[in-house]
Amino acid sequence: MASSALPAYGQVKAFIKKHISAGSWKPGDPVPSESVLMQQFSISRMTVNRALRELMGEGLVTRVQGSGTFVAELHRISSTLAIRDIHEEVLARGHVHSARVLLAESEKASADLARTLGLRAGARVFHTILIHLENGVPIQYEDRYVNPAAAPNYLATDFTQTTPTRHLLVEAPLTEASYSIEACRPTALQAEHLDIKAGDACLAMMRRTVSGAHIASVARLVYPGSRYSFAGKFQP
Amino acid sequence: MASSALPAYGQVKAFIKKHISAGSWKPGDPVPSESVLMQQFSISRMTVNRALRELMGEGLVTRVQGSGTFVAELHRISSTLAIRDIHEEVLARGHVHSARVLLAESEKASADLARTLGLRAGARVFHTILIHLENGVPIQYEDRYVNPAAAPNYLATDFTQTTPTRHLLVEAPLTEASYSIEACRPTALQAEHLDIKAGDACLAMMRRTVSGAHIASVARLVYPGSRYSFAGKFQP
């Protein structure tokens, strides 16, 4: 057998994927039940169950207790968009990462910001602005507010050595995060520090992280459109 | 027990997640072995194994055969970025989707395009350009090339009724896709049809889909930066 290296549950998964991607089983169609697959492959139910459970995790099938397993409605084109620490990301490309600190201080939160961080208006918050460079070329303008309750030692960090992201991952372990990506034009200050023209398009990622009971941080990361993109891949 | 509703493997997962997110187990630290957890929870090894396997799938731990299970190095902030059919996405917001067809024809591929689609230079390809509107407001400029071998009936479709994405999902079931997101300025034509100013920033998503042996389609989707963003959420 050519596929003898593939474990039994993998063979079941491959069998089902083949039928789905070939189109012979359409969305909404029932997938053979666990007991049928057991006999067909001469394996135990636990093994079939694992195959189907993993396929559900991958979004290829839907399972309904008491009813059956079905081909998922429309194959979502989806992918894990990993948001890594910029330091590690640059290193992974074999390049050199460095950072310039434009601002690192404690200030009073505006009403808007306080609401976003779940604090009362006028509360003290930490504010940092950094430029991240890859081989000396600016690639990210990081404007971040941090909740002192989540990371009291934030401002004591040397941000040319440790990125805010890394500090926060250690000090305020992540329990939840949300983000959005949009396109924008840079402010004059951003354009200057990113070394781009005022009219150039930029990518902006807003990131909000929660650690335990606190909203730990909100950040706006601005990337020159000409030097950065988010990429991903998807394989069923 | 308050958590008696949670299945046994879920309790093991919760136990480990608690220690990781509380910081009592740091990245690189070993997680108790399967046999230890078996005894600690008085459950069978299969059940412990499932808990640890799922945690690895979620990126929280690393497992090395013969060595052990360890807390993953840095909690990736990652999230499934779902790329849905624009028609469904607009409908899901309770709005009305419509489309204008600017171009739908067969043409000869340039050398570049042919290479991208895995065809010989000068081969016939289908080319469509559409504007997608949400409640009458333009939100996406879709410029797409399709490999005729993957979807021979593509041009016969009424794209005011069926989106190219949907047609392709049915005709050329997806086996792989990759994308990248970047910021750009619109061309004069794009600005006109999207009803935005020439200097406005836009989000552009390049998408390349593979169906079986064929590269099915490459598309460039341009969104007005002021009217669209990609958002996601992440929970460990």
Next chain:
DNA sequence: CAGTGGTCTAGACCACCGA
């Protein structure tokens, strides 16, 4: 009611790692 999936057990054999 019969059939489905959700969960779990108590074993088992194997490949691999590190001492």
Next chain:
DNA sequence: CGGTGGTCTAGACCACTGG
């Protein structure tokens, strides 16, 4: 070599669905 994880079995009980 003992300990680790990777896989698998042949049962079991349960909750749920549908006719």
